[in-house]
Amino acid sequence: MSALFLTELPKTLTPETLLADVLTPEFTVAALRAGILTLEGLMAAAANKTLPFTLDAENQKALDQFLTSLQFLKERRSGRHKKSDDGKNTLPPPNPLIVPLERISLGIGLDGRTGTNRADATHRSLEADDDLSAIRAWLSARAENPNTRNAYRKEAERFLLWCTVEKDIAMSSVGTAEASEYLRWLEQLGRFDEKQWARRWKCPQHDWIGKKNTSRDDPQWRPFNEALSHTSRKLAMTVIRQLFTFLKKTGYIIFSPFDQISSKVPYLEGEGAPKAFADRSFTEEQWAHVMDCFEAEEDNEAHARLAVILMLGKGLGLRASEMLAAQTGWIAEQRIDNDLITVIEVLGKGDKVRRLPLQPDELGLINHYLKLRDLAPVGITDSSTPILSSLRRGRKAQIAPGKARASSLSRSGLYRTLSDFFEKCAKAIEETRPLEAEKFRSSSTHWLRHTFATSALKSMPVNIVQNAMGHASVGTTSRYLTPEESEVARAMRRMKKE
Numbered sequence: 001m002s003a004l005f006l007t008e009l010p011k012t013l014t015p016e017t018l019l020a021d022v023l024t025p026e027f028t029v030a031a032l033r034a035g036i037l038t039l040e041g042l043m044a045a046a047a048n049k050t051l052p053f054t055l056d057a058e059n060q061k062a063l064d065q066f067l068t069s070l071q072f073l074k075e076r077r078s079g080r081h082k083k084s085d086d087g088k089n090t091l092p093p094p095n096p097l098i099v100p101l102e103r104i105s106l107g108i109g110l111d112g113r114t115g116t117n118r119a120d121a122t123h124r125s126l127e128a129d130d131d132l133s134a135i136r137a138w139l140s141a142r143a144e145n146p147n148t149r150n151a152y153r154k155e156a157e158r159f160l161l162w163c164t165v166e167k168d169i170a171m172s173s174v175g176t177a178e179a180s181e182y183l184r185w186l187e188q189l190g191r192f193d194e195k196q197w198a199r200r201w202k203c204p205q206h207d208w209i210g211k212k213n214t215s216r217d218d219p220q221w222r223p224f225n226e227a228l229s230h231t232s233r234k235l236a237m238t239v240i241r242q243l244f245t246f247l248k249k250t251g252y253i254i255f256s257p258f259d260q261i262s263s264k265v266p267y268l269e270g271e272g273a274p275k276a277f278a279d280r281s282f283t284e285e286q287w288a289h290v291m292d293c294f295e296a297e298e299d300n301e302a303h304a305r306l307a308v309i310l311m312l313g314k315g316l317g318l319r320a321s322e323m324l325a326a327q328t329g330w331i332a333e334q335r336i337d338n339d340l341i342t343v344i345e346v347l348g349k350g351d352k353v354r355r356l357p358l359q360p361d362e363l364g365l366i367n368h369y370l371k372l373r374d375l376a377p378v379g380i381t382d383s384s385t386p387i388l389s390s391l392r393r394g395r396k397a398q399i400a401p402g403k404a405r406a407s408s409l410s411r412s413g414l415y416r417t418l419s420d421f422f423e424k425c426a427k428a429i430e431e432t433r434p435l436e437a438e439k440f441r442s443s444s445t446h447w448l449r450h451t452f453a454t455s456a457l458k459s460m461p462v463n464i465v466q467n468a469m470g471h472a473s474v475g476t477t478s479r480y481l482t483p484e485e486s487e488v489a490r491a492m493r494r495m496k497k498e
Contacts, residue, residue, distance in 0.1 A: 002026055004059040005066070015040035027053055043067055068096050091220055095207040097165045098223065100216045101157040104132060110164045115172025117253045126250035131171040135160065138246050145351070147321045155239035158223045166203050172253055179257040183237060187268060190227030213412035234265040280443075281450035286436060287314070293425045302391060304369040306421060309388065309414070311365050313448025316356050317456070317469045320445040322346050324409055328370070329383030331358060348470040356468060388414070418445055 003024055010021050017039045020028050031037075034052035036045055045051050046067055055063060112118070112131030128134040135156045143149035162185065163171045167178060185201065190209055197205055210222025228236065241263070244256035282290065294310065297303050312318045312326070330345050334355070342358045366387060367377040373389060375381045386408040409417075422440045430437035449469070456465045 004055065004062055013039065015043070065096070091210055091222075092204075092206050094219055094222070095165065095203060098161055098203075098207055100221060101132075101135070101153055101160070102216075104157075104160065104164075106130070106132065106164060106170075110168075110170050112170040112172040115170045115253070117172050117174065117255065117257070119251050119254045124251035126247070126252045128252060131160065134172075134247055134252050135243070137250075138243055142242070142246060151235070152239055152243075154223075155236050156243055158236070159240050159243075161223060165207075166201060172247075174257055176257045176260045180261045182240070183233065183261075183265065186228055186233050186236060189224060191268075213415055230265065230267050230271045237263070237265055280447050281454045282443075282447065284455075286439070287451065289429065289436075290425055293421070293428055301369070301372040302417075304365070304372050305388060305391075305409075306417060307365050308369050309417065310448065311362050312387075313445065314451050314455075315362060316344070316346075316358075317449050317452035318346060319348065319449060319470075320411065320414060322348055323388055323445075324386075324411060324414060326387040327383060328366075328378045328381055328385040328387060330387075331363070331366070331378045346470070352470060354467060354470050414445055418443075418448075 004027055006022060006024055010017060013022070015038065019031050019037060019039065019042060022039065023031065030053045031042065031045075034045070034050075036042055036052065042051075046063070106112070108114075112134070113129060115131070126134060126137055128137050139149055139152055139156070143152045159182065160171050162182060163169055163174060163178070166185070167181075169178070188197065188200065189205060192200070192205070194204065208222055209224045209226065210220055212225040214221045214225075237258075241256070241258045244253070244258050247253045248256045290310075294303075294306065297306075309323065312323045313320075318326070325347060326344070330347070332343060332345060333340055334343050335341075342360075342363055343355045344358050345353050345355050347353055363378065369387075370377060370381060370385070375385060388409040390407045390409050390413055422443050426437040426440035429440075453465060453469060456468065460468075
């Protein structure tokens with residue numbers, strides 16, 4: 001059959017749009033004979049499977065995608081939100097164009113094949129003909145570590161979607177104006193009310209912001225889950241700069257538009273470097289409350305796992321990614337000054353290994369947790385056994401004693417475990433100490449590491465804490481000092497230079 005849609009569609013489509021403005025004459029006439037005049041009537045006929053014509057596979061796919069987009073626009077315009085079982089409003093329908101990187105499909109003009117910043121093919125060393133292929137090549141070349149790859153993919157995904165959906169241009173057509181505008185968009189996302197936002201940007205904020213830890217294959221997935229902090233905005237701009245530098249050096253684009261704008265990411269009102277780190281750690285009194293709440297719970301596998309999580313984070317200062325990657329084979333004995341001590345060899349950022357002493361009670365927590373998982377102690381159980389395991393791992397599976405199930409705890413599982421626990425901590429004091437309760441509710445996995453740093457710096461030199469935390473620079477560790485200590489540290493550094 002002939003093509004279903006006209007080559008040029010109206011710029012604005014509504015359910016009341018006439019079919020004659022959208023469909024080719026052959027299909028329009030067939031629809032009119034069946035009494036279907038508008039797009040809304042076409043949607044109803046498709047839903048009832050009473051379309052007055054038969055379509056080939058290509059036209060059927062095009063119609064399905066078109067009607068999905070139209071339904072989305074209709075529901076957005078009417079302001080209808082679906083209700084969850086508990087009666088609370090859920091997110092509006094997702095924008096069908098805003099999907100994870102692996103599902104993005106770009107048409108002519110947006111795929112980058114004819115991008116205005118594309119370089120001549122004779123000077124290109126990158127085997128990529130479009131922007132999606134270029135991003136995948138960059139990820140493959142520059143992000144071997146899984147955590148780095150996920151971080152890079154997230155930022156490239158967000159930027160590509162912003163270019164093609166919000167700005168309606170190919171990524172390889174971005175100029176200096178768009179490069180500068182992206183930072184403004186990141187600053188305003190999640191901070192403007194809807195009317196203020198709509199005056200400035202095309203797509204509503206709910207197209208971009210969804211719930212935390214939503215699976216990438218969930219229809220409710222969104223690229224963001226909240227307004228970005230200064231640190232997150234800085235990371236986003238740094239990663240996109242790196243992407244464009246790579247594309248320029250490999251000859252895929254002529255120039256990087258980000259070279260022409262300042263690399264400085266300004267603080268917004270209420271943000272600030274000294275306060276950020278001080279506020280994301282627990283005081284001694286608050287940590288005592290954490291332990292009181294922990295001790296009040298029943299000792300079972302979930303409780304034992306939480307004990308290990310708290311120990312790895314607050315006791316040893318491990319990052320979330322390091323906790324999730326940790327295996328029992330990381331724990332070994334070493335002779336230091338004629339003493340045999342137990343250490344955990346942590347594989348951190350940049351594949352750097354740091355060795356941290358493991359106290360007998362800390363090793364005891366791990367062995368107790370392994371026992372509740374029906375596994376042998378450290379040193380006997382399989383060295384590839386994940387220290388942190390999912391509770392849903394198929395207990396009925398028959399395995400040899402001492403062998404590990406492939407059941408590592410996921411990042412979202414770690415987040416939910418701590419989030420649920422800190423919510424219990426908050427509820428216990430919300431009537432008497434509401435401000436502290438709110439602090440517990442806003443805490444995250446990384447707060448354990450922050451608390452380790454602020455506690456350790458009270459009794460250890462900053463360079464020792466630097467090594468324990470795996471920081472490349474002592475300046476990074478210094479950010480965990482209190483403002484007064486930071487001021488003294490800066491003064492001391494100036495004295496040494498003089």
